[in-house]
Amino acid sequence: MSSFWNDLPQPFFVLAPMEAVTDVVFRQVVRRAGAPDIFFTEFANATGWVHAGDKAIAGRLIKTDDEHPLVAQIWGGEPGDMEQFARHCRELGFDGIDINMGCPAKSAIKSGGAALIRRPDVAVAAIRAAKTAGLPVSVKTRLGYTYADEWRDWLRVLLEQDIVNLTIHLRTKREMSKVPAHYELIDEIVALRDEVAPQTLLTINGDIRDRAHGLELAAQHPGINGIMIGRGVFHDPFCFSKSASGIAEKNLGAKPGPGLFFSDTRTDRELTGLDAPVTASSTEDMSTPHRAELLELLRYHLDLFDEYQPVLERPFETLKRFFKIYIRDFDGAKELRDQLMHTRTTDEARHVLRSGRL
Numbered sequence: 330m331s332s333f334w335n336d337l338p339q340p341f342f343v344l345a346p347m348e349a350v351t352d353v354v355f356r357q358v359v360r361r362a363g364a365p366d367i368f369f370t371e372f373a374n375a376t377g378w379v380h381a382g383d384k385a386i387a388g389r390l391i392k393t394d395d396e397h398p399l400v401a402q403i404w405g406g407e408p409g410d411m412e413q414f415a416r417h418c419r420e421l422g423f424d425g426i427d428i429n430m431g432c433p434a435k436s437a438i439k440s441g442g443a444a445l446i447r448r449p450d451v452a453v454a455a456i457r458a459a460k461t462a463g464l465p466v467s468v469k470t471r472l473g474y475t476y477a478d479e480w481r482d483w484l485r486v487l488l489e490q491d492i493v494n495l496t497i498h499l500r501t502k503r504e505m506s507k508v509p510a511h512y513e514l515i516d517e518i519v520a521l522r523d524e525v526a527p528q529t530l531l532t533i534n535g536d537i538r539d540r541a542h543g544l545e546l547a548a549q550h551p552g553i554n555g556i557m558i559g560r561g562v563f564h565d566p567f568c569f570s571k572s573a574s575g576i577a578e579k580n581l582g583a584k585p586g587p588g589l590f591f592s593d594t595r596t597d598r599e600l601t602g603l604d605a606p607v608t609a610s611s612t613e614d615m616s617t618p619h620r621a622e623l624l625e626l627l628r629y630h631l632d633l634f635d636e637y638q639p640v641l642e643r644p645f646e647t648l649k650r651f652f653k654i655y656i657r658d659f660d661g662a663k664e665l666r667d668q669l670m671h672t673r674t675t676d677e678a679r680h681v682l683r684s685g686r687l
């Protein structure tokens with residue numbers, strides 16, 4: 330099946346699905362900063378939706394009509410539910426379905442997410458079920474459950490299913506985000522893809538900072554089709570832009586490593602990144618125009634939060650986890666952030682931004 334996936338320039342860039350982050354609001358922020366070629370939603374549970382309807386997925390599939398291409402990421406361990414949910418995604422107007430087979434969160438691995446690495450029969454059935462909706466089906470997974478060398482058997486199973494794209498977060502479930510991504514395996518994975526399913530696109534994920542870093546990896550490893558970036562946007566929301574600011578490189582050091590990014594173990598502390606160290610910054614490194622762009626982006630985020638509040642109904646507190654993305658790396662940033670953390674409404678936050686030492 331030919332689809333938008335095959336019409337993109339390569340390597341294409343993808344914003345990673347991130348729970349409680351990449352909702353309709355934040356996707357629009359990233360689009361304004363510098364759009365990737367493909368957006369994914371945060372993951373949504375098929376069985377929850379089948380049994381409890383929209384309230385079970387809490388706004389995760391809300392989107393605008395002009396977000397294209399947009400892939401709905403779904404997860405679960407019941408192929409029948411995957412089939413129904415995939416059809417629903419099609420009716421909602423999504424361009425593709427991605428099945429999450431890598432999430433390490435306890436709630437997910439009871440039945441889906443990374444649990445499917447250990448239940449390849451269910452993984453295969455889930456892919457078949459999702460395909461019945463008629464949308465292109467892709468999979469996002471990890472190298473294995475416990476050991477990195479599981480990748481060969483596991484990825485072969487997935488490649489044999491004729492999926493349109495396989496995204497590999499280059500770590501095992503056990504490794505979480507605690508070790509550097511296994512870039513050393515990329516060439517062997519490309520060779521396996523070429524042998525088993527040359528028509529399936531291959532997207533790599535893990536510790537990729539920005540477009541320049543992604544292009545560098547694609548040049549080093551011919552055969553990669555796509556680059557997915559997640560936590561890179563926390564360090565530089567302009568990271569997909571062709572004229573990327575390079576904040577990550579300038580202010581955070583060039584080498585990816587476990588300490589560089591926020592973790593994906595999904596505790597709120599780690600998710601917010603508010604406790605993550607901001608390393609080696611200096612006011613000189615960050616030009617004033619860039620600071621102005623970041624603040625403009627935060628104002629846009631506040632406006633979108635208000636616009637979508639009637640449908641998303643998110644507590645204002647959930648917005649605070651994003652402040653560190655915009656308010657950092659300049660004299661007075663910490664004080665300004667502290668003031669913002671004490672606000673209770675978007676209007677109070679706007680007031681602080683107007684009256685802050687900027």
Ligand SMILES: Cc1cc2nc3c(=O)[nH]c(=O)nc-3n(C[C@H](O)[C@H](O)[C@H](O)COP(=O)(O)O)c2cc1C
Pocket residue numbers: 345346347348349350370371372402429431432469498534535536537557558559560561590591592593594595600
């Ligand atoms: C806060 C957070 C939420 C995440 N939620 C999802 C999710 O819903 N679906 C998914 O497939 N991966 C999820 N991930 C994993 C990312 O998509 C990505 O695979 C991981 O962060 C590694 O890529 P990175 O180093 O570019 O961030 C999440 C990661 C983070 C940090």
